[in-house]
Amino acid sequence: MQLHALITACQQILNKQRSSLCYHNLAHTKGVVAAVGALDIAAEILVPAAYIHDLGYEQSAQGHEAIAIAWAEKQLPKWEFKQKQIQEICLAIEATQLGQQPKTNLGAYLKDADISYSLSSHFWSRGDLLRTEWQLENQRQYSHTAWLQLQYHFLEQLLFFSPWGQLYLEPLRRYYLQQIAERLQKMNI
Template sequence: MQLPSLITACQQQLQQQRSSLCYHNLAHTKGVVAAVAALHIAPEILIPAAYIHDLGYEQSAQGHEAIAIAWGQKQLPKWGFKQKQIQEICLAIEATQLGQKPKTILGAYLKDADISYSLSSHFWSRGELLRTEWQLENQRQYSDTAWLKLQYHFLEELLFFSPWGQLYLEPLRRYYLQQITERLQKMNI
């Protein structure tokens, strides 16, 4: 397995993305990679999956996971990944789809790591990056109130599937739900 070559290829591809992808970009990918690396769980699966998981965004936000999976299935054998590893990587990437329940525990960890990028001390600024990306990419504009309500609904429905997510990310989810509630109350909403 030639992980450094895979990392270089993914980083090069992400650096060439259009600038309107200001949330789903190399910084986001590196954040997800850092989260899975810190877990010390199956790094030979989770680190490649984290690097690949959003590569499809350049082509389409809709179905980008399937695009990333197809890329991985084609490219990973070139770097010495075994078929079983490729299958596990692809299942983990598949789990990152919105509304998708992970089929494997590694998928659960990747899905939670993907969300952890925004559930950090950078919650508000990264949320604004996503809002900007949606405006630039999809011409979807949100008032401050509408954006807060959308974030509230997302966090209200958010589930964590790994023990790590349930233990460490769930308190952050509740904290930011409370923060949003307080902001909406200040706006008399």
């Protein structure tokens, strides 16, 4: 397995993305990679999956996971990844789909690591980046109030699937949910 070659290829692809992808970009990918790296669990699967999981955004936000999976299936054999590894990487990437229940434990960890990028001390600024990306990419504009309501609804529905997510990310989810509720209350909404 030639992990360094894969990382270099992914970084080159992500460096060439449109500037309008201001959330789903190399910084986001590196954040997800850092999260899975800190877990010290199956790095040979989770690190490649983290690097690949959003590569499809350059082509389309809709179905970007399937695009990333197709890329992985085609490209990973050249870097000496075994078929079982490729299969596990693809299942982990598949788990990052919104509303998708992970089929594997590693998928659960990647899904939680993916969302951990926004559930950090940078919650508000990264939310603004996502809002800007949606505006630039999809012409979807949200007022401040509508964005807060959307974030509230998202966090209200959010589930964590790994023990790590349940232990460390769930308190952050509740914290930011409370912060949004307080902001909306101050606005009399």
